[in-house]
Every structure is written in structure tokens, then in C-alpha cells.
Amino acid sequence: MAAPRVAVVGGGLAGLMTTIKLAEAGVAVDLFSIVPVKRSNSVCAQGGINGAVNVKGENDSPEIHFADTCRGGDFLAHQPPVKGMCYAAPGVIHLFDRMGVTFNRTPEGLLDFRRFGGTLHHRTAFAGATTGQQLLYALDEQVRRHEAAGVVKKYEGWEFVGLVRDDNGRCVGLTALDLRSMKPCAFGVAAVVMATGGPGLMFGRSTNSIINSGSAAAAAYMDGADYGNGEFIQIHPTAIPGMDKLRLMSESARGEGGRVWVPKRAGDDRAPASIPDGERWYFLEEKYPKYKNLVPRDVASREIHHVCVDLGLGVGGDMAVYLDLTHVPRETLKRKLEGILEIYEKFTGDDPTTTPMKIYPAVHYSMGGLWVDYERTSDGFLNLASSRNQATNVPGLYAVGECEYQYHGANRLGANSLLSCVYAGQVAGPAVLACLGASKAAGETAASLLEASERKWTERFAELGKRDGPENPYRLADELGKVMLENVTIVRDNNKLRETDAKLLELTERWHKAGVLDQGTWANAPLSFLNQLWNMLHLARVVTLGALTRDESRGAHYKPEFPKRDDVNWLKTTVATFTPERPRLRYDSVDVSLYAPVERRYD
Amino acid sequence: MARKTIALRIKRQDSPTSRSRWEEFSLPWQANMNVVSCLMEIRKHPVTRDGHATTPVHWEASCLEEVCGSCTMLVNGKPRQSCTALIDSLGDGPVTLEPLTKFPVVRDLQVDRSPMFDALKRVKAWIPIDGSYDLGPGPRLSPAEQEVSYAFSRCMTCGCCMEVCPQYNDKSDFMGPAPIAQVRLFNSHPTGRMNARERLEEIMGKGGLVDCGNAQLCVEACPKDIPLTEAFGELGRQTTLLWLQQLFGR
Ligand SMILES: Cc1cc2nc3c(=O)[nH]c(=O)nc-3n(C[C@H](O)[C@H](O)[C@H](O)COP(=O)(O)OP(=O)(O)OC[C@H]3O[C@@H](n4cnc5c(N)ncnc54)[C@H](O)[C@@H]3O)c2cc1C
Ligand code: SF4
Ligand code: SF4
Ligand code: FES
Numbered sequence: 001m002a003a004p005r006v007a008v009v010g011g012g013l014a015g016l017m018t019t020i021k022l023a024e025a026g027v028a029v030d031l032f033s034i035v036p037v038k039r040s041n042s043v044c045a046q047g048g049i050n051g052a053v054n055v056k057g058e059n060d061s062p063e064i065h066f067a068d069t070c071r072g073g074d075f076l077a078h079q080p081p082v083k084g085m086c087y088a089a090p091g092v093i094h095l096f097d098r099m100g101v102t103f104n105r106t107p108e109g110l111l112d113f114r115r116f117g118g119t120l121h122h123r124t125a126f127a128g129a130t131t132g133q134q135l136l137y138a139l140d141e142q143v144r145r146h147e148a149a150g151v152v153k154k155y156e157g158w159e160f161v162g163l164v165r166d167d168n169g170r171c172v173g174l175t176a177l178d179l180r181s182m183k184p185c186a187f188g189v190a191a192v193v194m195a196t197g198g199p200g201l202m203f204g205r206s207t208n209s210i211i212n213s214g215s216a217a218a219a220a221y222m223d224g225a226d227y228g229n230g231e232f233i234q235i236h237p238t239a240i241p242g243m244d245k246l247r248l249m250s251e252s253a254r255g256e257g258g259r260v261w262v263p264k265r266a267g268d269d270r271a272p273a274s275i276p277d278g279e280r281w282y283f284l285e286e287k288y289p290k291y292k293n294l295v296p297r298d299v300a301s302r303e304i305h306h307v308c309v310d311l312g313l314g315v316g317g318d319m320a321v322y323l324d325l326t327h328v329p330r331e332t333l334k335r336k337l338e339g340i341l342e343i344y345e346k347f348t349g350d351d352p353t354t355t356p357m358k359i360y361p362a363v364h365y366s367m368g369g370l371w372v373d374y375e376r377t378s379d380g381f382l383n384l385a386s387s388r389n390q391a392t393n394v395p396g397l398y399a400v401g402e403c404e405y406q407y408h409g410a411n412r413l414g415a416n417s418l419l420s421c422v423y424a425g426q427v428a429g430p431a432v433l434a435c436l437g438a439s440k441a442a443g444e445t446a447a448s449l450l451e452a453s454e455r456k457w458t459e460r461f462a463e464l465g466k467r468d469g470p471e472n473p474y475r476l477a478d479e480l481g482k483v484m485l486e487n488v489t490i491v492r493d494n495n496k497l498r499e500t501d502a503k504l505l506e507l508t509e510r511w512h513k514a515g516v517l518d519q520g521t522w523a524n525a526p527l528s529f530l531n532q533l534w535n536m537l538h539l540a541r542v543v544t545l546g547a548l549t550r551d552e553s554r555g556a557h558y559k560p561e562f563p564k565r566d567d568v569n570w571l572k573t574t575v576a577t578f579t580p581e582r583p584r585l586r587y588d589s590v591d592v593s594l595y596a597p598v599e600r601r602y603d
Numbered sequence: 604m605a606r607k608t609i610a611l612r613i614k615r616q617d618s619p620t621s622r623s624r625w626e627e628f629s630l631p632w633q634a635n636m637n638v639v640s641c642l643m644e645i646r647k648h649p650v651t652r653d654g655h656a657t658t659p660v661h662w663e664a665s666c667l668e669e670v671c672g673s674c675t676m677l678v679n680g681k682p683r684q685s686c687t688a689l690i691d692s693l694g695d696g697p698v699t700l701e702p703l704t705k706f707p708v709v710r711d712l713q714v715d716r717s718p719m720f721d722a723l724k725r726v727k728a729w730i731p732i733d734g735s736y737d738l739g740p741g742p743r744l745s746p747a748e749q750e751v752s753y754a755f756s757r758c759m760t761c762g763c764c765m766e767v768c769p770q771y772n773d774k775s776d777f778m779g780p781a782p783i784a785q786v787r788l789f790n791s792h793p794t795g796r797m798n799a800r801e802r803l804e805e806i807m808g809k810g811g812l813v814d815c816g817n818a819q820l821c822v823e824a825c826p827k828d829i830p831l832t833e834a835f836g837e838l839g840r841q842t843t844l845l846w847l848q849q850l851f852g853r
Contacts (some may be wrong), residue, residue, distance in 0.1 A: 097741030109743035
């Protein structure tokens with residue numbers, strides 16, 4: 001019998017860390033990614049990665065990091081995995097340091113840390129304003145080393161389309177589409193790890209890379225994997241409005257002293273520099289004197305929305321507020337924020353060191369994702385020898401990174417995502433190994449299963465490839481994005497959510513009348529997109545119906561009709577199971593045994 | 604005054620082996636458009652300027668903020684990222700889009716840049732750590748050293764420098780500026796330095812540093828202002844030293 005292989009789908013931070021852990025243990029990995037892994041969405045992360053290394057004499061500790069994360073997530077995350085992550089965080093940062101990440105340094109040559117939202121400590125390590133890029137490259141380099149040694153085989157330019165499951169429901173492989181030849185091919189493996197990132201494209205424009213369709217996680221969901229807390233979508237308070245994308249203005253701009261304000265008088269059209277301090281309203285500082293501009297993201301987004309929509313005080317009557325860095329010394333800006341300020345200038349033509357930036361909230365991150373399990377120890381950590389960690393409900397199928405739901409509860413704290421991706425990878429590696437050890441009997445995947453899956457997908461794409469209906473799939477996607485953005489983001493209303501679900505059903509109907517636009521058989525992006533769109537529409541229902549059902553406000557989920565958090569009825573994980581008619585929702589209790597829920601206040 | 608329409612001339616090629624052709628498109632002008640948003644408009648209305656139905660133009664893009672390197676192409680003849688190519692900064696004439704010429708075309712504006720990734724393997728562009736478990740902090744670095752290394756660590760394998768380099772072409776073995784500059788990055792790291800010799804040996808031979816004609820074009824083309832030729836100078840010194848050591852049998 002050949003040695004077992006494991007498939008990792010996705011080469012962002014989470015997928016690459018998982019790959020490294022498996023390769024180090026000598027397990028051969030097939031690594032799938034739509035783009036060369038070095039171009040994954042993780043490159044976009046700007047601000048940094050959290051870990052309570054405590055280098056500023058602030059008595060920071062993993063325990064405080066853990067408490068901040070639970071509270072930031074409004075207590076919806078199971079606490080043992082969060083605890084495990086926060087205690088592992090300093091080690092994660094040191095690991096990257098050893099891999100050669102060019103983290104910013106203190107004069108003594110130690111790692112420098114900055115402040116981020118939702119905490120009072122300097123806990124965020126950073127490499128200029130391109131931390132995600134630097135961390136991703138470090139892992140990419142290590143994986144290249146394992147690739148050169150023949151342990152990892154990369155399938156870049158391949159798109160995962162579905163699972164292969166045996167008669168017992170076990171995941172024994174996957175089918176992926178070669179995006180050049182457009183031929184689906186089935187791979188038999190001992191386990192599959194999903195690491196496919198977030199679903200920003202579901203909302204049309206977001207801060208995410210445009211390959212983040214969420215369609216891979218949706219495909220796994222439609223093949224039987226449960227989806228957790230789908231309704232929790234993070235809206236980042238500060239993004240640069242744009243036609244093709246809403247580019248992020250990192251929280252680090254506020255971490256380094258950036259102040260958010262609007263002119264006190266509606267329609268004040270003076271240049272910002274000529275508006276005296278007394279005529280500016282620093283609304284976050286006024287309402288939240290303790291955390292000021294660094295309140296958590298959901299709070300800041302709602303306040304900005306309120307100021308622009310309800311009070312009509314947006315700059316120039318637009319949906320925009322100022323984010324002002326003009327008082328910060330130029331030298332500091334250059335040293336710590338150069339990358340992001342460059343992006344602003346590149347896309348708007350204004351220099352943020354002399355003119356306040358105009359920003360508005362944008363869809364940024366999904367706290368929800370594929371449901372995964374864990375096994376805790378009696379002292380509240382993860383049992384790292386357990387095959388249950390990061391395991392979905394489908395035996396043999398694992399999930400890590402933004403595509404799973406486990407670490408952030410109802411709202412993610414800034415700079416905790418890169419950490420959760422890497423930590424999940426570190427946990428998933430040993431968990432998959434334990435799973436391989438336990439399932440020796442599984443053996444090789446039956447050829448008949450692979451052939452059947454390959455046939456199914458070949459027929460599917462042949463059928464899609466002939467579609468010549470009148471609807472344009474990209475315009476349908478625009479409509480999807482528009483309705484989701486309007487009704488399922490910062491403020492949610494039950495009637496609007498019902499209308500949204502009806503619209504999703506209408507779009508699903510119209511999808512059947514969509515043409516493929518290109519009937520060619522080589523590098524046909526519209527063909528793959530048509531299939532993705534089907535998955536996106538189904539995932540959008542999970543998000544919308546989850547939001548409709550949850551009658552409370554918690555973290556990123558805010559309903560004015562139910563403005564309070566309701567722990568009696570809703571301190572529960574939403575778990576969605578696919579059925580052809582509609583997602584079936586179930587509510588599981590949350591392990592909050594380590595830190596009893598308290599009211600979440602930042603004023 | 605802002606224009607009302609945007610004219611695009613796009614070089615198209617259905618597959619690696621088919622002949623290329625030009626197609627022209629005309630789109631309504633909108634504020635803040637970049638080349639990527641034009642290509643997105645085209646796939647929503649895939650019709651040429653003369654009203655003929657066509658297929659959506661094929662291209663690569665991901666981050667849309669000039670950090671992933673995917674969307675590189677020739678915009679009006681210049682290699683650059685199409686996501687930061689703002690239409691209003693491209694003059695009034697038609698905007699011409701072509702694939703990079705130094706890499707094989709996959710389709711339309713997408714090329715195959717795998718030679719760049721292969722070269723990274725060849726020069727061992729990584730720090731050979733003992734393992735990914737927690738072994739405590741890494742080596743200390745001064746802020747000044749960090750700053751120098753950071754510049755090189757931003758290389759996004761976009762290929763602009765390769766495109767303009769006269770020495771990098773299908774008749775030469777030269778591995779090109781980007782991978783060579785990475786040797787500078789890894790050889791300056793306290794741990795990476797331990798394997799400096801292996802990397803230097805890779806760039807001392809055929810296809811390595813000696814093939815660079817020092818035309819400096821790469822530096823000008825790099826969107827991340829990576830000091831490529833400075834790196835070549837430094838590596839030149841390192842390789843000479845190593846060569847001398849080898850000559851005297853050490
Ligand atoms: C602009 C921006 C700034 C951010 N800043 C920060 C920050 O400062 N700190 C922080 O902690 N977090 C930040 N985040 C969040 C963080 O970057 C992401 O959550 C994280 O990088 C996700 O990593 P990942 O490994 O889960 O997935 P990704 O990096 O998104 O990678 C997904 C991978 O899956 C592959 N893939 C997807 N679908 C398929 C398919 N069907 N078949 C095959 N492969 C597929 C892709 O090719 C890719 O390789 C930021 C996010 C954005 C968008
Ligand atoms: S200096 Fe000139 S020859 Fe050398 S790598 Fe750069 S462009 Fe090529
Ligand atoms: S050195 Fe510059 S131009 Fe060359 S690949 Fe890297 S980023 Fe692109
Ligand atoms: S899309 Fe990433 S660089 Fe342009």
C-alpha cells in the first residue's frame with residue numbers, strides 16, 4: 001500500500017502552516033490553490049499579528065489576550081480553542097521571527113509591538129505595513145523547501161469543486177478543476193484540509209481579494225459539512241471607497257494615532273485643514289473616552305454608519321468620514337505606515353500626511369465558516385493529540401483559517417486572524433496525523449469512487465459549458481452583492497432579511513438562465529465562475545437566514561429591533577446543514593466555562 | 604476635462620499556440636476607474652467596439668492593491684500592475700493592453716511566470732530552520748538591518764523587472780534580477796547567512812550574476828522600489844570573495 005497522502009486546499013497562511021506541519025512529519029501533501037500560493041489573499045493583511053509577548057512593561061499576558069478575545073467576540077466563541085491560541089501566540093511570533101520575517105524592531109533589536117483595536121496593550125507585531133505579505137512569504141518559502149525535497153506537490157491554478165465521500169460518508173478525496181485545460185480530476189487522499197479563506201465576494205465589493213468567493217467552503221457545505229455562525233460578518237470601519245474594490249485602511253492607522261472626525265455642521269464644504277478644531281466632532285473619542293478611536297470594529301462601524309446615515313453628517317454629504325493622520329510626525333508615518341499610506345495615495349491621488357483621508361466601512365471578514373470540533377483538556381486548553389481538533393462533521397475532512405468558524409465568536413479583534421490561521425494550521429497538522437493513525441483500515445480510495453466523481457463533474461461542466469441563456473453571471477453576482485451589502489451588513493432588519501432571502505431565491509432561479517459567455521475549452525474563467533456563483537448563492541442564504549433567525553444583537557450582528565445581547569436564548573452557535581430546499585439551522589451551546597460572560601463595554 | 608468614453612485595444616490570444624489578434628472596446632468613463640475595473644466591465648458586457656459579441660478578456664488578478672503581483676501586464680507598452688493603473692493617469696488616447704512578452708502566454712493577458720518560482724527554488728530562497736515548533740525567539744536585528752531587508756522582502760514576483768531586463772530572454776540562461784536579489788535578502792539574515800555559500804554558488808555559475816549587463820532598467824521598472832542593482836553590487840563582492848577562497852583552496 002502506498003503511503004497516505006493528504007490534500008490541503010488553499011495556500012494562504014492557514015493552508016501553508018498545515019502543509020508545513022504535515023510535511024515535517026513526513027506526510028506527503030497535495031497542495032491545491034487557485035492562484036500561485038504566494039499570491040493568496042493573506043498578502044493583503046497590513047496591520048499585524050497579535051501575541052502577548054509583553055515587551056513594553058505593561059504586564060500583558062496570554063490570559064489578558066484570551067479575555068480580550070472572548071469579550072471582543074461577545075462570548076460566542078468556545079473558550080478552550082481561544083485559550084490555546086492566545087497562549088501559543090508568543091511562540092507563533094517567535095517562529096516567524098526565526099523564519100526571517102522582517103518584523104519592525106526596537107532600538108535594542110527586539111521585536112516591536114503596536115496597539116490595535118479592542119485592547120489596551122501593545123500586543124501586535126508588525127512588518128512595516130505589509131505584515132500579511134511577510135508572514136505568507138515566510139511560509140511560502142518553507143513550503144518551497146519541502147517542495148524542493150519532494151514531500152509537497154503543488155497544484156497551483158487548480159480549483160477545488162467537490163468532495164469525494166465513500167459509502168460510510170467518509171471524505172476520501174476531492175475533485176478539482178484544472179483552470180487551464182478545464183478538466184476535472186479526482187484525487188484519492190487519506191484526509192482533506194480546507195483552507196480556502198473568506199467569502200467577501202458574496203457582498204460584491206469588500207476589502208478582500210477578488211478570488212475570495214467562499215465558493216469552496218460552500219461546496220463543502222453542500223457536500224455535507226456543517227457551517228457555523230454564518231451570519232457573523234465583520235464590517236471594517238475604515239476602507240477607501242472604490243469601484244472595483246473597497247481597499248482597507250488598516251486599523252494600524254488609528255493604532256498610530258489616527259483620529260476619526262466629521263465637521264460639526266452638515267454640508268460644511270471647507271477644506272478639512274481649514275476647519276478649526278472646535279468645529280470638528282471627534283465622535284469616537286467623545287463617546288468612548290477609554291478606548292477612543294480604537295474601539296472594536298463593530299462598534300466603530302456602527303458609529304460611522306450612524307453619523308453618516310442617521311445624522312446626515314458625512315463629509316460633503318457623502319458616505320464618508322475623515323481619518324486624520326496629519327498631526328502624526330511624518331517620520332513615524334513613513335516608518336510604520338508607509339505601505340498603507342502609499343495605497344491611499346495611489347488610488348485617490350491625495351497625500352494622507354497632509355490631507356485627512358476619506359473613509360467608510362466595508363465588508364472585511366467572516367467570523368462564520370465551516371463548523372469544526374475540538375477536544376479540551378480539564379484545564380481548558382486543547383488536547384493537541386486529538387484527531388477531533390479542526391475536524392468538520394464529515395470524517396476525514398478538516399478546516400482551518402478564515403473558512404472555519406472557531407476562534408472569533410461574534411466579532412474578530414484586529415490582528416487576531418493571522419494568528420488564528422497559523423494556530424489552526426499548527427493544530428490541524430497533528431490532528432490529521434492522529435486521524436491517519438486511527439484509520440489505517442481506510443486504505444486507498446476505491447477507483448470507482450474517483451471515477452464516479454470525475455464523471456459527475458465532467459458532465460456538470462460540459463452542461464454548464466453549453467449554456468447560452470440571456471443572463472450574464474457577472475451581472476447576477478453584482479445583484480447578489482448589492483442586496484447582501486444593503487441588508488445583511490451593519491444594520492439588520494427582519495423584513496429586509498426576508499426580502500433578501502426572496503431575492504436570493506429569485507437569483508437562484510435566474511442562474512439557470514445564465515449563459516456561460518465563452519464556450520471554449522481552455523482557461524475559461526466564466527465557466528468556473530458560473531459554478532462558483534451557484535455555490536455563492538447557497539452560502540448567501542446561510543448568512544441571511546442565520547441573521548433572520550437570531551433575534552438579538554451580538555458583536556457584528558446588530559438588529560435595532562433587538563438591540564441587546566440575549567444570553568438566555570442566543571448564547572448559542574448557529575449550525576447550518578445543507579438541504580436542497582433551505583439550510584436547516586440548529587443551535588448548540590457554547591463552552592464559556594473559563595470566562596463567564598460579562599457585558600461588553602468600551603466606554 | 605474628463606473624457607466620456609474609454610477606448611481600449613487589447614491583444615488577445617486564445618491559447619499558448621494560437622495566433623494573437625487585437626480587439627477594441629469602448630466603455631463609458633466613470634470616476635476612479637483602473638484597468639481592472641475596465642476588464643470587469645467588459646465581462647459584464649462582452650461586446651467589441653463595433654458591436655460584435657466576444658468572449659470576456661482573460662487576465663489574472665487577486666488583491667487589487669498592488670501587493671500580490673498577479674495582474675502584471677503591459678499597459679501602453681509598460682510593464683505594471685493593472686490594478687494600480689488608473690485610467691485618468693493614462694492620457695487621452697486609447698489604452699493598450701498586452702501580455703508580458705518574456706513569459707509564455709496562457710491566454711489573452713495571462714502568462715506563465717513559473718520560471719520565477721522555479722528560480723526561487725534554485726537559489727534556496729528560504730531560511731533553513733530546524734523545525735516549526737517553538738524554539739524561542741529568533742536572532743536580534745538592528746532597526747537599520749531590518750529596514751534594508753524589508754525592502755527586499757516586499758518582492759511580489761510580479762515580473763516587471765524580468766520584462767525589461769535585456770539579458771533575460773529565451774536565448775539566455777540568465778535567471779533574471781528578482782531571484783538574484785532574494786539571495787541578498789537571505790544571505791544577510793543571521794541564520795540564512797549560514798548557508799550563504801550554497802546560494803552564492805548558484806548565482807556564480809551560468810545564468811547567474813555575471814550575465815547581468817548592469818543596464819539598471821530593472822530598478823526603474825520595479826513597482827516596489829527594490830534596490831536591485833545595489834543588491835547585485837553587494838552580491839558581486841560576496842561572490843568574488845568566495846571565488847578567491849575557492850581559488851586558494853579554503
Ligand atoms: C485587506 C485585509 C487586511 C487584513 N489585515 C489583517 C491584519 O492586519 N491582521 C490580521 O490578523 N488579519 C488581517 N486580515 C485578515 C486575514 O488576512 C485573513 O483572514 C487571512 O489571511 C485568511 O487566511 P487564510 O489562510 O484563511 O486564507 P487566504 O489567505 O484567503 O487563502 C485562501 C487560499 O485558498 C485558495 N482557494 C480558495 N478557493 C479555492 C478553491 N476552490 N480551490 C483551490 N484553492 C482555493 C486560494 O487560492 C488561497 O490560496 C486582513 C484581511 C484583508 C482582506
Ligand atoms: S541591471 Fe540590467 S541586465 Fe542586470 S538584471 Fe537589471 S535590467 Fe537585467
Ligand atoms: S523585484 Fe520588483 S519588479 Fe521584480 S518581481 Fe520583485 S517586485 Fe516585481
Ligand atoms: S491584483 Fe494584486 S497586484 Fe494587482
